[in-house]
Amino acid sequence: MKTFSRLLRLSPRRISPKPTTTQQPPLNRRPISSTPRRPVKQAADDPTFTSILDNPPELIRTGGRRHGYGLIVLAIIPVTAFALGTWQVQRLKWKTDLIAKSEDRLVAPPLPLPPRIDPAAVPDFDYRRVLATGRFRHDQEMLIGPRMRDGEEGYMVVTPLEREGDGTTVLVNRGWISKSKRAQKDRKESLVDGVVTVEGLLREPWKKNMFTPDNRPDLGEFYFPDVVQMAQLTGSQPIWVEQTMEPDLFKIYEYQEKGIPIGRQAEVNLRNNHAQYIITWYGLAVATTIMFYILVKKPPTDVTRRVRLNKQW
Template identity: 70%
Template sequence: MSASKTFLRQARSFKSARGISKDLWRPIAPKCPSCRYLSQSSRRPKAEPADDPNFMSIVDNPPNLVRAGRRHGPGLIVLALIPITAFALGTWQVQRLDWKSKLIAKFEDRLVRDPLPLPPHIDPTAIHDFDYRRIYATGHFRHDQEMLIGPRMHDGHDGYLVITPLEREGGGTTVLVNRGWIAKKFKKQADRPDGLPKGEITVEGLLREPWKKNMFTPDNSPQTKEFYFPDVVEMANLTGSQAVWVEETMDPDLLKAWEWEARGIPIGRAAEVNLRNNHTQYIFTW
């Protein structure tokens, strides 16, 4: 009798003596190593596209040949024009930057020079060569011919620009002087007696070229004395003045500007060049 059978007989006798269930003492049959592979091979594998005999992959398809003489659609032409247009606009802005920089440098050179006396008679065609030139003129203001241009904003407040003809003595001509900005509440002259100087006065300012009208600005109405932009020729004909535009200047002083604003005295501009120069930004944009 083998040892294994002797061990099983002893285990059964011990089980019956202890009252243990037969199921707990059932011998474990050893698994065959090949059964594992048989159980795995009995499972159905997942179907793959390549299992289909009619399956055709990308590399099996014949290549599409592009003809060299084929015309392209309008979309491709537009895409090709975008970098060309951007390059042209950027080049144009480089030229504009050079022109604007030289213009500002020329005006700043005129500002540092001593002011010149305004001649009795001025050739309007020569004003271009003296734009932003500091000058001074002596005479008395014709407040009865005063004109207001507006609305104009100053530090967030609504108001007007005061334009007053300056009549010069000794046979001199009358010129238009932009005296500066006043608040809207001082539109009537009776409300600003301090802003109406009498007698002979010397005005120091900048000789400027006539302004150009913006396409969105409405036309002036000289009959009702409503002016939205400074039309130098029109305002000169209305007041019998020469078409010469002078912008009165003052030293930048915040406390003085507040005092003048409260008293209705026109606040003149600073003696500086105020031309926009955004061409560098436009270059990087394009």
């Protein structure tokens, strides 16, 4: 026991080290601003200040904006469409009367063409069937084109007809030929010699549009029938006669193969699309009127309402 106690006294003690705390040096923090603070002036410090709570509120639509120029344009569209629809009604009546008059002239017996014709009177005899007797001046032939027929390119053959007895000349649109038969040597059967009687329609030819080029008579190129110009070149009267023929399919194939001009049918071919235009314009007027009513009368929802500030604030 004494020995054990002695050993305990002689053995070194294990002393756990005490935790040491290291002291951090103070950080040198830089102040945010070295400028001394100034007292902030509030809006309420102004004796003339008026709060928004002192002004009466006003409920408006979303954004507080009134309808601008878009609404004005939308209001003009139905008025314009209605006016155009009414104008097309008048045009429909005019075109219907014109077609009826033309069909009445068409069913009348052919009228011998007088020696002298006033060009100003031609519109009153449009689609009138006439007879003219004389000789074709093939040396003064003119081709107008290109003109399409059943998807094939070709030309309209215009030949002056020198009438017997009075010696006057009129322009005759003999009909259509294919492009392959343009040269006279390729269609000798069409060059009728001797006295012939032509039955056709006294017509006002179609007019030039903005896409049609000008005629070049010096090169023999004609793109539209300028009757006055052609009459001056051939020394004929400015009268246009369109030769007619019966709609015989086998004869048309034969004429096309031989290069004989294919005349037009004796019928009125005036276009009358004014009824479609009336439906289109009136339909647009109704649709835009409904849109205008919905836009103006649509009530604002609770979410889209807000308080508009006084303009003087």
